Amino acid sequence: QVQLVESGGGLVQAGDSLRLSCEVSGGAFSTYxxxxxxxxxxxxxxxxxxxxxxxxxxxxxDSVKGRFTISRDDAKNTVYxxxxxxxxxxxxxxxxxxxxxxxxFNPDAYDYWGQGTQVTVAS
Numbered sequence: 772q773v774q775l776v777e778s779g780g781g782l783v784q785a786g787d788s789l790r791l792s793c794e795v796s797g798g799a800f801s802t803y804x805x806x807x808x809x810x811x812x813x814x815x816x817x818x819x820x821x822x823x824x825x826x827x828x829x830x831x832x833d834s835v836k837g838r839f840t841i842s843r844d845d846a847k848n849t850v851y852x853x854x855x856x857x858x859x860x861x862x863x864x865x866x867x868x869x870x871x872x873x874x875x876f877n878p879d880a881y882d883y884w885g886q887g888t889q890v891t892v893a894s
Contacts, residue, residue, distance in 0.1 A: 772892060776794050776885055777885040783894050785858055787857050790851055790854070794801050803869040804872055809866065820852070830874070835854075865887065868885070
């Protein structure tokens with residue numbers, strides 16, 4: 772059984788940085804496409820970015836390019852979302868997800884999800 776557990780969320784001020792972690796257990800970590808999504812109240816879940824299989828490229832939502840970075844540590848079965856220059860509009864519940872697909876930003880194509888971690892950015 773594949774499980775994803777996020778951590779690292781919290782309340783920060785605009786302009787601050789925060790790093791989210793997602794530990795994946797029970798699956799073949801290095802073979803997964805790993806992504807981060809977020810969902811703000813009243814909004815649909817949206818793609819933030821993804822990292823292709825080990826050593827692969829990262830893709831990001833336009834509004835986070837240059838501010839967010841996804842990295843994966845295959846030795847620790849963990850994927851990270853480093854967020855900097857945070858803005859109030861980044862406030863959301865952040866989810867990590869894993870897919871056996873090569874590349875997709877469609878949440879329906881992700882097989883496994885974490886429970887989410889709240890990020891709140893105060894102005």
